[in-house]
Amino acid sequence: MTRDGTPGRDSDDNRVATADRDGDRGGDGDRGGDADRYDVPPDAEAIACPRCGRPFAGRRQRDLHLGVDHADLTADERAAFEAAREEETADLRRFRILSLGLLVLLYFGFLFVYALVG
Ligand SMILES: [Zn+2]
Numbered sequence: 001m002t003r004d005g006t007p008g009r010d011s012d013d014n015r016v017a018t019a020d021r022d023g024d025r026g027g028d029g030d031r032g033g034d035a036d037r038y039d040v041p042p043d044a045e046a047i048a049c050p051r052c053g054r055p056f057a058g059r060r061q062r063d064l065h066l067g068v069d070h071a072d073l074t075a076d077e078r079a080a081f082e083a084a085r086e087e088e089t090a091d092l093r094r095f096r097i098l099s100l101g102l103l104v105l106l107y108f109g110f111l112f113v114y115a116l117v118g
Pocket of ligand 1 (some may be wrong): 065066
């Protein structure tokens with residue numbers, strides 16, 4: 001962790017070594033205050049939000065957080081948020097279709113079982 005309370009970075013992609021997280025944020029206002037509420041396992045790596053330091057398991061979750069919780073985004077952050085939102089929307093659409101298919105399969109499965117046994 002650096003002196004101003006920001007998490008130490010291993011590389012340019014905001015990966016944070018969780019061994020550096022000791023909870024000492026230095027009380028520098030909004031930045032870093034949110035990250036102390038989350039418990040990251042010591043052997044896991046988290047991708048930290050560059051604005052508030054909140055840890056995320058993946059880059060997509062971090063990009064979505066940036067677009068939702070922080071208004072003043074750079075052009076790259078805005079593009080990453082839009083891409084993450086499109087991926088998330090596609091995943092949700094696929095989940096809904098699969099869930100509907102499973103429900104229809106269960107419904108007709110029980111209907112046929114009832115028709116044969118009952
Ligand atoms: Zn943030």
